Amino acid sequence: MGRIAQRTYHHGDLRRTIIDAALAATGEVGPTGWSLRELARRAGVSHAAPAHHFGDKTGLLTAVAAEGFALFADALEAAAGEPVEVGLAYIRFAIDHRSHFEVMFRPELYRMDDESMRPARERAAAALAASAGALSPDPERVRATTIAAWSFAHGFAELWLSGSLPESADGDPEFLARSVIGVLFDRDGEADR
Amino acid sequence: MGRIAQRTYHHGDLRRTIIDAALAATGEVGPTGWSLRELARRAGVSHAAPAHHFGDKTGLLTAVAAEGFALFADALEAAAGEPVEVGLAYIRFAIDHRSHFEVMFRPELYRMDDESMRPARERAAAALAASAGALSPDPERVRATTIAAWSFAHGFAELWLSGSLPESADGDPEFLARSVIGVLFDRDGEADR
């Protein structure tokens, strides 16, 4: 929040402030653990102010998901189709942008068919498919490889976030993921790193 | 519900009835889309009746998660350590017991440290680790293999349930999973089935 809350009638950037509050609250109690009114109080505005920008609670979560997919696509594209790097970028995004991620793959929380959702979703899907294409030369297998790699990255991220992996408490997720991938790609030799 | 709701003061099996109602409602609107009072209405009891059996909403979700992990452990153990079959059992469980699964890996919804939770959780973890042990002869790699296989199965299940896989609409998840696994284990030949 760059500018101090000036207590003016017009907030100035309420939309962004509420989204940030939603992200912060989601990080603390999950995407269904907070109330719109609570976010409004944190932002120092009346309980009905958010409705003007998002319509309803679902609208706010839709905005969070849309922003999440845009950031997600950026992160995947930055890995430039390098299969392993894309997978690691996937996992890194889930952990670094946990609040976004926790909303994105819970379609019952928002309006997946919203206009604002499609472009970023498609960009992300394309980045994933491209990296799997680079992994397997056989076009027949690209589909299966995409699903396999996507499932691994997604599952690792979800398990880590849910605290199911014993290492979740202390370790470094990217280091662990890299070592696991190393074993996968090196079936007979020893795991590197 | 074997017995007809007799409209007696004592319900007879309210605990089970409420859990079943929670599972049904979760299947329709997710684990946070229903209210305790709604479940009570469905069961034909007063709005405060469930509290006696579960304490609060979190208590009910804890009961659902505990039951889920018990069924989950049963399903994994039935696959008898056959690595691929355990993975498929994992995915099949997630889809056949979707409502349980959606609660189990969302720790913020229930009390993971509850006494009723531990035994089943440990059984499930043991079944997973055993199958990974069978997969790799090298004990150094069992840990990495466990995480890799677990991540894949979990990610596939989550993506399928969230509707993220294009095939989610119509196809058969087990068939798809089997074919993807086929490709993974057969890097140079052709995918069987």
Place this chain on the structure above:
DNA sequence: CTTGAATCTTGTCAATGGCAAGATAGGGTG
């Protein structure tokens, strides 16, 4: 300066989770 539109507030309503106090039933003990 005026006017219209965007933004925010205040007030209200039904629904919710949780608690407290009371009603009912069923089982065990004498």
Place this chain on the structure above:
DNA sequence: CACCCTATCTTGCCATTGACAAGATTCAAG
């Protein structure tokens, strides 16, 4: 059989919530 005692369920209540309606304030365009 009479009694009580405890588990079970009900009724009543309160603060909080999401959603909506109506009004207030500010800003910007002309």
